[in-house]
Amino acid sequence: MTPTELKSATAQSAVVDSTLSAEGYKKSLSGRQVTMIAMGGAIGVGLFMGAGGRLASTGPALIFSYAIAGVIAYLLMRALGELIMYRQTSGSFVSYAGEMFGKKGAYVSGWMYFINWAMTGIAELIAIGLYFQFFFPNVPVELTAIAALLLLVGVNLLSVKAFGEFEFWASCLKVGAIVIFLAVGTFMVVTNAQVGDGNASVNNLFAAEGGMFPKGALVMILVLNAVIFAYNGIELVGITAGEMQDPAKEVPKAIRAVVFRIVVFYVGSVTLLAMLLPSDQYVAGTSPFVTVFGQMGLGWMGDVMNMIVITAALSSCNSGLYSIGRIFRTMANNGHAPEWLTKMSKSHVPYAAILAIGGVYLVGILLNIWLGGSHAFDLALNSASIGVIFTWGAIFASQIALRKTRGKVSSLPAPGGVWASWAGLIALLAITVLIGFDTMTSKTGEVFHLGLWTLATIPFFALLLWLGWHKVKNNEPKNALFN
Numbered sequence: 001m002t003p004t005e006l007k008s009a010t011a012q013s014a015v016v017d018s019t020l021s022a023e024g025y026k027k028s029l030s031g032r033q034v035t036m037i038a039m040g041g042a043i044g045v046g047l048f049m050g051a052g053g054r055l056a057s058t059g060p061a062l063i064f065s066y067a068i069a070g071v072i073a074y075l076l077m078r079a080l081g082e083l084i085m086y087r088q089t090s091g092s093f094v095s096y097a098g099e100m101f102g103k104k105g106a107y108v109s110g111w112m113y114f115i116n117w118a119m120t121g122i123a124e125l126i127a128i129g130l131y132f133q134f135f136f137p138n139v140p141v142e143l144t145a146i147a148a149l150l151l152l153v154g155v156n157l158l159s160v161k162a163f164g165e166f167e168f169w170a171s172c173l174k175v176g177a178i179v180i181f182l183a184v185g186t187f188m189v190v191t192n193a194q195v196g197d198g199n200a201s202v203n204n205l206f207a208a209e210g211g212m213f214p215k216g217a218l219v220m221i222l223v224l225n226a227v228i229f230a231y232n233g234i235e236l237v238g239i240t241a242g243e244m245q246d247p248a249k250e251v252p253k254a255i256r257a258v259v260f261r262i263v264v265f266y267v268g269s270v271t272l273l274a275m276l277l278p279s280d281q282y283v284a285g286t287s288p289f290v291t292v293f294g295q296m297g298l299g300w301m302g303d304v305m306n307m308i309v310i311t312a313a314l315s316s317c318n319s320g321l322y323s324i325g326r327i328f329r330t331m332a333n334n335g336h337a338p339e340w341l342t343k344m345s346k347s348h349v350p351y352a353a354i355l356a357i358g359g360v361y362l363v364g365i366l367l368n369i370w371l372g373g374s375h376a377f378d379l380a381l382n383s384a385s386i387g388v389i390f391t392w393g394a395i396f397a398s399q400i401a402l403r404k405t406r407g408k409v410s411s412l413p414a415p416g417g418v419w420a421s422w423a424g425l426i427a428l429l430a431i432t433v434l435i436g437f438d439t440m441t442s443k444t445g446e447v448f449h450l451g452l453w454t455l456a457t458i459p460f461f462a463l464l465l466w467l468g469w470h471k472v473k474n475n476e477p478k479n480a481l482f483n
Contacts, residue, residue, distance in 0.1 A: 031250035033164035036171035044316030046230025048309045053284025060205045060212040060274040061220040069227045070263035075424040078414035079399035081255035085412040088247045091330035092238035100401035109394040110331040116387025117320040122364030124317040145365045153358040159347040170315035177308045185272035196295035328353035335475030396421040
């Protein structure tokens with residue numbers, strides 16, 4: 001189907017009911033909800049939990065890691081914005097990849113995105129169970145994770161409006177916590193207030209031997225893999241476009257606002273954390289915000305931050321359920337996933353796809369009982385980064401193809417055009433290579449080459465995709481709008 005035919009079919013479908021998108025979704029999401037959904041998808045445990053361990057292993061140089069990743073995220077969002085304004089669809093980059101690179105492009109993009117959110121969602125749910133034990137240590141991790149999963153599946157099945165409101169307020173809570181921390185932290189640094197055994201000061205950035213690079217400059221680059229993963233979720237703006245009330249008005253605002261705010265929140269928070277305490281006082285597995293407030297003597301704020309961490313994980317997983325549900329349905333309509341995944345509820349929710357990914361999450365939670373604490377589970381979770389890199393790469397490649405085949409047809413052209421997207425692709429390729437240097441050390445001192453094993457999963461995924469493609473390549477699309 002040509003772009004002209006595709007847009008014509010979309011327009012004809014839209015005449016039937018102006019409150020429904022061409023793909024059958026209810027256009028219920030407002031601009032405020034879309035902005036917060038994208039921010040909520042990205043602001044998860046990567047900041048609230050993961051920044052502590054990375055500060056300890058990298059030092060203040062982590063600030064530059066988040067800044068570099070932020071530049072890549074900015075280029076990504078501008079490339080995605082150009083694609084969205086060219087054509088709005090809940091299939092997002094899967095639909096764009098299909099138009100630009102054919103059925104095989106859509107097939108690979110869709111299943112790699114599934115790998116991304118399947119692993120990420122399981123990690124978030126297990127994390128919720130672990131954080132909940134802070135308040136109720138005798139409650140099994142898996143029980144809490146399953147309860148959280150049931151809650152999120154229920155919210156997603158109600159309606160897109162219910163999902164949007166849940167995500168809006170959860171994201172507001174996370175953003176509010178970061179804003180308060182930025183304000184309090186800045187005040188502490190400006191007044192040189194006492195924090196623990198020392199004082200909050202810019203000097204903490206240079207206090208260790210080696211200054212801002214106590215572990216060496218190379219570590220700042222090697223950690224980019226984990227930092228990029230923390231930005232995972234900002235691409236949700238593309239998926240929500242098909243359910244926006246006024247995408248032509250709201251998409252440009254969301255694109256510009258989301259990436260700017262997230263970069264400010266991430267870089268600003270990490271900078272303040274490094275100024276409030278020497279980086280060697282942070283530990284992996286404990287929220288750096290809890291560590292700081294504990295050193296301030298505000299133990300009750302540590303409790304509050306643990307609740308925020310739980311909310312962050314819930315919000316991120318909620319966004320994952322929403323996004324992969326839409327992508328799954330797009331894949332099914334393309335003939336690249338089982339046909340029953342196309343089913344919609346009376347409230348215009350892809351309930352079959354949402355229940356399917358919920359089932360995958362449930363299996364992952366149960367597998368944690370068997371594999372939890374083993375390298376196999378760590379490897380499975382780390383492989384999600386491969387999905388993130390591929391998804392972002394597909395967006396950059398689609399924008400390049402759009403410019404090459406259609407020219408400047410979007411009302412929101414990306415600054416730098418194809419050169420910016422080429423820079424993004426090269427950066428992602430470099431980060432993929434850097435994954436191979438990632439290692440982890442167990443409590444017994446055993447070094448596990450996690451990165452090399454993660455890269456070794458690429459041929460495994462490629463084999464699965466190749467086998468699957470030969471099974472579905474002759475399937476006809478169920479709906480031309482998804483082709």
